[in-house]
Amino acid sequence: MADQLQSGQIKLRVHGAPDTNSRVRAAVFARQLAALVKALETADRIANGGMRFDYVIAELKNESASATLTEVVMSKRPRQKSGADVLGATIAGIGDLDRAVLEQYGACLPHIAAIARGVAEEFSHTDLSIGGFKPFRVDDFFLKQVVRAQTIATPKPQRLYRGVAIGTFDGTIKEVDLRGDTPRLKLILRAGGREIDCVYVGATSEQIREILDRRVSVEGRAHYNGTSGLPERIEILHYKEVKPRPDMLRWQGRFNNLIAADWDGAA
Template sequence: MAPRGGTDLKFTLYGLEHHSDGEVDGEVFAAKLKKLISGLKRLDRDYNTAGQHRFMISNLEFASATVVLREKVMKPRSVRKSPSQRFAEIGAAANSAIPFEVENAADEYALGVYKSLSTGAGKTFSYGVVDATEIAAVRLDKLLKTRVENIISRAIDAANNAEPKYFCGVSYDTHDGTMKLVDLRGLFPEAKLVLSAGGKEVSCVVTRSDVEMLRKSLDRRVLVTGQSQYDGHSMVPSRIDVTNIKIIDLGHNILEFCGSLKNANPSAIEEIG
């Protein structure tokens, strides 16, 4: 039985007819299970916070390719949504004849996981099942893959035709966060700025001549200034074309940087760009 507030999710894969004694290709099962668990972790991050749950194997059924994943709360924070339950709900909705509307990026990602789990049905495995208590079981097969593809396609078309919800364009901004390494090769080296407010990642691009500026800021708290590119779908820029990076000395009070950056204590920052 699932712990209070958690959800048990059962995943089963059935082998092809020519496989003897109900055998299932181990490589196929392992790849599908890996995709399922990584998908649940991503949904947990989107609905709650990264690492809010771990997905523990609570049961492996004898002589079958069946595994039961149990949510285990790892952080003492309120759970907004059970990722396993929401995943099962999305699959059940997509599997029904009732039109399913994608509410957010997390829902679209979950549909992508179902597409991946259904890929290969009838070729590398017969079919699969995702099952959670009190939610209709989802059959992973060619039909589900087609339905999911259609739902995703409609959602993309609707998003492309919708008016931008947020600012769309370019703005010269400064953002506070921690710089993480991605790729310093090529003409336009890139890193990821993990924003201090909210923890979202933003792509930061510099020219080849400014790569040393980027290198010095890696794994440090910084203020990044540049042309921020907004796509209208989020308040967070999709990319920053960096012109200046200032390293924040964490020995000083970060509250000094609130409000106008023009009044920031110059002794608490190191300008490297």
């Protein structure tokens, strides 16, 4: 029957593997106990933004690989939650594969996985009890759940568009290879200076040379490979040359002279 623990108490009991006559190696017990403390400290930091609690040994039984820890306040700074409570919620979330809990407390998972490491080989299973929660059995199934939980808690890379879309791009055309029926060009984007590979099916060499080294607005079928927000290649359908805007500052002095002359005449 499981011990009735008070809030802030944590008990770890390791059961030896059958081929060791149920004896537990000291290194296995020490590793699990150290991993448990790391998990508690990590939970404390997540919940409170720093260490607010310490964990002391309340009971260490000689006849079994068992240790009971008690959570004690070590800081006068404000605290939101108990590290033991957060760890209990995290382990419960592992059992249910609760995405919200696992994403919030995912930093605890590597330490929880370390508690289960070597299960069924170095030890049979471990009973882990936390005050306020039902006892947890750390066995081979639990280890599989931890692996699944780590997959859920790992941030997914943002998925970019993969496929073909019609788009318009502003840049300068550079020559690459004008041989054959599918001339290959390079578009240097005006924004950012990135290069995009282009083909212009059906265009003659003369048509292409007319726009080389000029700023153009290209419309075409843009091929996206899902790894970048920019297309990997553009099949040019249409283009138009972008004329530079007049620089009105060049005329500012002349306008000033005209205005001055008109005023002088009026005088």
